[in-house]
Amino acid sequence: MKYLPSLSLTLRGRFRGGFTSKIMNNRINKLFQEKKEGILSVYFTAGYPELNDTRTIIEELVKNGVDLIEIGMPFSDPVADGPVIQQSSLVALQNGMSVKKLFEQLHNIRQSVDIPLILMGYLNPVIQYGVEAFCQKCNEIGIDGLIIPDLPPSVYEEDYKAIFEASNLHNIFLITPQTDDERLREIDEKSTGFIYMVSSNATTGAKTSVNQFQKEYFGRIRSKNLKNPRLIGFGISNAETFAEACQFASGAIIGSAFVKCLEGDGKLVQKISGFIHSIATKS
Amino acid sequence: MSYQVNEKGYYGEFGGAYIPEMMRPNIEELRTNYMRIINSYNFRQDYISLLKNYVGRPSPLYYAKRMSEHYQSHIYLKREDCNHTGSHKINNTIGQILLAKELGKTRIIAETGAGQHGLATATVCALMGMKCIVYMGAIDVERQAPNVKKMRMLGAEVVPVESGSKTLKDATNGAMRDWINNPVDTFYIIGSTMGPHPYPDMVARFQSVISEEIRWQLDEQAGREKPTRVVACVGGGSNAAGAFYHFIDDEDVELIGVEAAGKGVDTHETAATITKGTVGVLHSFRSYVLQDEDGQINEAYSISAGLDYPGIGPMHANLHKTDRAKYIWATDEEVLKAVMLLTQKEGIIPALESAHALAGLEKISLKPEDITVVNISGRGDKDMETYLNYLGY
Numbered sequence: 001m002k003y004l005p006s007l008s009l010t011l012r013g014r015f016r017g018g019f020t021s022k023i024m025n026n027r028i029n030k031l032f033q034e035k036k037e038g039i040l041s042v043y044f045t046a047g048y049p050e051l052n053d054t055r056t057i058i059e060e061l062v063k064n065g066v067d068l069i070e071i072g073m074p075f076s077d078p079v080a081d082g083p084v085i086q087q088s089s090l091v092a093l094q095n096g097m098s099v100k101k102l103f104e105q106l107h108n109i110r111q112s113v114d115i116p117l118i119l120m121g122y123l124n125p126v127i128q129y130g131v132e133a134f135c136q137k138c139n140e141i142g143i144d145g146l147i148i149p150d151l152p153p154s155v156y157e158e159d160y161k162a163i164f165e166a167s168n169l170h171n172i173f174l175i176t177p178q179t180d181d182e183r184l185r186e187i188d189e190k191s192t193g194f195i196y197m198v199s200s201n202a203t204t205g206a207k208t209s210v211n212q213f214q215k216e217y218f219g220r221i222r223s224k225n226l227k228n229p230r231l232i233g234f235g236i237s238n239a240e241t242f243a244e245a246c247q248f249a250s251g252a253i254i255g256s257a258f259v260k261c262l263e264g265d266g267k268l269v270q271k272i273s274g275f276i277h278s279i280a281t282k283s
Numbered sequence: 284m285s286y287q288v289n290e291k292g293y294y295g296e297f298g299g300a301y302i303p304e305m306m307r308p309n310i311e312e313l314r315t316n317y318m319r320i321i322n323s324y325n326f327r328q329d330y331i332s333l334l335k336n337y338v339g340r341p342s343p344l345y346y347a348k349r350m351s352e353h354y355q356s357h358i359y360l361k362r363e364d365c366n367h368t369g370s371h372k373i374n375n376t377i378g379q380i381l382l383a384k385e386l387g388k389t390r391i392i393a394e395t396g397a398g399q400h401g402l403a404t405a406t407v408c409a410l411m412g413m414k415c416i417v418y419m420g421a422i423d424v425e426r427q428a429p430n431v432k433k434m435r436m437l438g439a440e441v442v443p444v445e446s447g448s449k450t451l452k453d454a455t456n457g458a459m460r461d462w463i464n465n466p467v468d469t470f471y472i473i474g475s476t477m478g479p480h481p482y483p484d485m486v487a488r489f490q491s492v493i494s495e496e497i498r499w500q501l502d503e504q505a506g507r508e509k510p511t512r513v514v515a516c517v518g519g520g521s522n523a524a525g526a527f528y529h530f531i532d533d534e535d536v537e538l539i540g541v542e543a544a545g546k547g548v549d550t551h552e553t554a555a556t557i558t559k560g561t562v563g564v565l566h567s568f569r570s571y572v573l574q575d576e577d578g579q580i581n582e583a584y585s586i587s588a589g590l591d592y593p594g595i596g597p598m599h600a601n602l603h604k605t606d607r608a609k610y611i612w613a614t615d616e617e618v619l620k621a622v623m624l625l626t627q628k629e630g631i632i633p634a635l636e637s638a639h640a641l642a643g644l645e646k647i648s649l650k651p652e653d654i655t656v657v658n659i660s661g662r663g664d665k666d667m668e669t670y671l672n673y674l675g676y
């Protein structure tokens with residue numbers, strides 16, 4: 001009895017040394033291998049504007065040529081978010097959105113959708129669902145990665161990494177203009193999938209232009225030759241800011257501006273195709 | 284067993300720093316510098332001198348004779364209500380603003396519920412000539428109008444927060460978002476033993492002056508340093524942390540925290556986090572929180588704007604879990620009775636928050652020989668409208 005556990009430990013240790021990441025055949029890796037520039041990733045809050053819009057939004061985004069989708073899990077206290085996503089989260093929760101509900105809505109999504117899907121949200125709802133159960137469910141559905149801004153890398157490494165990797169999930173880390181070189185190297189080392197570059201010192205929210213300070217930051221990070229590809233997000237809102245960001249990274253993420261375009265009257269599918277075409281007419 | 288924070292920022296399983304990367308440089312700067320600064324000679328000189336000559340410390344420890352007769356026991360009141368600005372909050376803001384200055388920050392942000400922490404922050408900002416922005420839930424802006432006016436008079440900008448439940452929780456979200464948007468010149472003065480490490484530990488240290496004084500004052504007056512028990516109200520937990528601090532390792536001193544039950548712990552209109560909460564992560568620390576089964580944070584309710592927070596500081600979560608301290612609750616109704624009792628027995632009008640500690644006395648069996656110290660965390664000026672409505676004046 002004593003002999004067996006120690007044997008399995010050695011085996012596990014050896015495997016660890018052999019692979020840098022245990023995540024395999026993940027759609028995120030495939031996307032970045034196949035497409036080196038101009039990747040368009042779109043964020044939306046699940047349950048907004050209506051509870052059951054989730055699938056329509058995903059399918060419409062795919063139809064319009066979006067490369068990657070971040071599905072927002074609304075939280076009552078989204079501290080990293082600006083007014084637009086605060087509001088969409090509030091409405092989504094009032095509509096009755098929850099992690100459980102979202103998983104129901106995403107059931108069988110892989111029968112119709114091929115592009116990478118990421119869930120983005122805050123830690124507490126994941127903890128209450130149960131981290132292991134949550135990750136297993138993601139795997140079952142075919143989710144490729146998670147972005148949880150209030151799960152810092154050190155806590156992730158200690159308590160979450162093994163669970164995420166067992167379900168073939170990338171955990172996406174953020175960097176900001178304040179991230180120093182040492183931290184940058186650490187995050188590059190710990191990252192799999194891609195690095196989420198927060199475009200400025202700000203919560204989420206659309207801005208209409210990229211300023212000189214941001215360009216210097218984008219350029220500085222580009223020159224570091226990181227091992228992971230990067231997407232730039234927060235404040236990317238239109239064709240100009242998208243194109244600008246794409247000069248410095250593999251692509252960019254649009255959140256608040258897209259969420260905002262969904263509000264008001266009109267048909268959902270038309271708003272979505274109109275918005276995506278205004279960003280990237282070529283795709 | 285140590286009840287203090289460990290190297291990683293945890294009290295047992297509670298605490299930590301669940302911060303988004305955007306807040307990391309500021310939190311790291313604070314974490315790696317706070318103990319060095321607090322222990323430095325210059326800091327101690329300034330801190331002690333301001334507490335003495337500006338705040339008016341030591342605050343009295345008062346033997347409440349008629350309350351003692353009423354309860355057939357010995358009741359002492361620690362008079363934090365006598366502090367400049369009217370509550371214990373100033374002990375902490377003096378400490379943090381000196382720290383902010385030492386770190387070279389020029390812009391101060393804070394969250395506030397009752398307005399007492401906002402007021403204490405606006406006050407030290409005026410004192411130090413620093414820019415001050417206070418986030419306050421829109422509902423609290425209305426129900427604590429006198430404090431809002433005082434803060435504005437002191438030169439602070441008071442920003443009403445319209446999101447979520449429009450109370451303390453949302454004010455905290457507002458302040459955290461401000462910090463993310465202003466990461467270089469700004470220091471966030473958190474008002475209670477909450478938030479990411481090292482805030483809970485730092486705030487507890489600044490408030491620990493309360494129990495430091497109780498020890499020698501009680502020795503002077505009663506010939507013993509240790510009371511039978513210490514009773515304090517608990518919102519985020521700072522006045523209780525300060526009143527417990529130097530007794531934590533004396534296991535023969537009972538520590539009792541009183542939470543706000545609002546309309547009752549069996550209703551949804553409550554703020555009794557330890558009694559009703561489950562473990563979760565809110566505002567960058569792990570503790571008990573009021574939440575639904577999907578992990579969404581519930582709104583807390585209490586008649587007292589300083590206690591309606593759906594979380595509790597990690598130090599208290601651990602003191603509860605390890606059974607070192609006991610947490611009980613008092614309802615709005617019980618609290619208003621306690622306000623009247625103290626007012627008419629001792630001529631002291633307490634804050635609604637502090638009256639929770641007094642209401643707790645009704646639920647503790649007090650023996651004739653017991654010595655109970657009740658922390659009167661603040662005065663009732665800000666609550667006069669509530670009191671007058673209650674009395675029908």
Ligand SMILES: Cc1ncc(COP(=O)(O)O)c(C=O)c1O
Binds near residue numbers: 518588634661
């Ligand atoms: C007088 C008074 N006591 C107590 C509190 C509650 O805070 P804490 O639990 O941090 O002492 C407040 C908060 O505003 C207060 O104003």
